[in-house]
Amino acid sequence: MTVTYVIEGSGVTGADSFWTAVGEAVNGPGGYFGRNLDAFADCLSGGMGTPDDGDFVFEWRDHARSARALGHAETARYLERLAARAHESNRGRLREECARAAAGRGPTLFDRLVEIIRDRAGADGLRLL
Template structure:
């Protein structure tokens, strides 16, 4: 039996909102962490997703999420990461931030879709 996790994209205005929505649907007890690595771990199994059953992630109203998690949100997140990253990563992070501010490169939505496609291939349905 396939488990269906439904994400309400209409509730996603920021990456922090996505963590809340995904935690409620996918996460163990409503929480799996609030960063990209924790999300990837969750999708690998053992942190809320079933280890021995198939699952589908149905992202409803994903176009709203795509707009809200665009380059502006990516830049906002990268600004926070730049402030906390290790000094050896600052130049790379600053370059990513400059790209996002210029409306280029992957968006926050792209980051999430890439993680789903990498960690749980074939499970994402965009509606």
């Protein structure tokens, strides 16, 4: 039986609130399901609250609001925070990505999250409402 997790997009105002929303959608109040893109992808691979057989769907309600909140400006902030604590060998790349995002170019956090979900859960693993 397919399990459906509902992400309430109306409450997503940035990356931090997304991590909270998806954590609570999967694991209940205060639940964890990643706090960065890599951890989120890892959580989708199993063992963090989703069924072992991978039979689940994310229903992302009010996704358009989330897409705006997780747009280029928030992407630039997210990448700047990553660059500040990244290994020096990764800082240049992260700062370049940050500059592109600040200029309104390149994939947004929303785009990356959608891609990760579809990569890990399949095309049918995400319903954007």
